[in-house]
Amino acid sequence: MHVVPALVCALIGALGGLLVPWLIAQCPEPDHDPAENPEDYPDHVPFAQLARRPGLRIRSLVACAVAAGVLGLALGWSWGLLWLLVLVPVCCALTVIDYVTWYLPSRLIRPAWLVTGVLVAVAAVIVGDVWVAGWGLIGFAALGGYYGLMRLVSPRAMAGGDVRLGALLGIALGPYGTGVLIVSVLAAAVLGVVAMVPMRRSGTMIRRRVPYGPFLVLGALVAVVVGQVLSA
16 A cells, blocks of 8 residues: 555645635636526536635545545556646536536636646656557547547537546546546446436436536546556
8 A cells, every 4th residue: 555655645635625716716607508408407606606615625625635645545656646636626626616517617628638638748758658648648539539429429418528528537547548448437427327316216306417527537536546456
């Protein structure tokens, strides 16, 4: 077990968690789509208001510390932490936004594509293995393409933001191989179903179902951990 890396990563994650309200506040309000049925979505909460919610900063600090600590515990001193730790507060902010508003802002996702891709490329140069960057591109195409296909099949079940987030996670997970990419997809689906079942049994209205973005993030975290366990 990589206890020291876990503690260091948890500290870095906690510091990143302090930035989550700021990241949320930087997102522009989404344009209204006249084709959308308002009954299918919760009432919109302005991002500036969401960023000021009491307790958000401390909850984000704890969530990011736990997620980063789990990554450190699973990976140890790995070059993958170079981009994964950067993504922790970004993914936390996206999870909060999507859970509350059912929207994943491109303002956070698209810059994260670039930053993650650059860090993966830097790691590839450091370790002297071009396939680290190559697998990042493969992951981007694989998960982005898969979730894009899912959106074509069922636009109500998969939004464009989910596709973009999936592509981002593909860049981050790609260097860990095909197995981790597949596990992330399966874990996200299973976690989503597990969360849906009790809500439907309790008669919860369809418009209040849990959005998919948080499960994409959790599925990616599970995939990294499972990948390390299986490769040990």
